[in-house]
Amino acid sequence: MDDETGGALGRLHVGLQPAYTSVDGHPIFVINMTARGKPEPADLEGAFRLFDHEHEWIVRGFTSITTKHMHELWRRRDG
Numbered sequence: 093m094d095d096e097t098g099g100a101l102g103r104l105h106v107g108l109q110p111a112y113t114s115v116d117g118h119p120i121f122v123i124n125m126t127a128r129g130k131p132e133p134a135d136l137e138g139a140f141r142l143f144d145h146e147h148e149w150i151v152r153g154f155t156s157i158t159t160k161h162m163h164e165l166w167r168r169r170d171g
Contacts (some may be wrong), residue, residue, distance in 0.1 A: 093129060093149045102129020102142070104149050108159065123157070125150045 095101040107124040114142035127146030155163070 093145060094125060095145065098158055102127060104153050123154070123167060125153055 093101045093104055105126045105128070107126075109122045109124070110122055111120050111122045112118065129142050129144040129146065129151050155168075
């Protein structure tokens with residue numbers, strides 16, 4: 093993950109596991125995404141700013157690994 097200036101901010105980890113729905117046992121994939129970084133400055137304000145960046149990168153990552161067709165089915169909105 094990069095910050096506004098292009099500097100390293102942290103890492104985005106993506107995991108994919110096969111699973112089954114609990115309702116009907118239909119096969120699915122479960123995606124787990126974790127963003128990790130070090131807040132700068134190392135205070136509450138820096139932590140909340142990092143959370144915002146991490147959220148943005150998780151959304152970007154999810155969007156980049158899923159198809160436009162699925163975005164339409166999920167009624168994903170841009171922005």
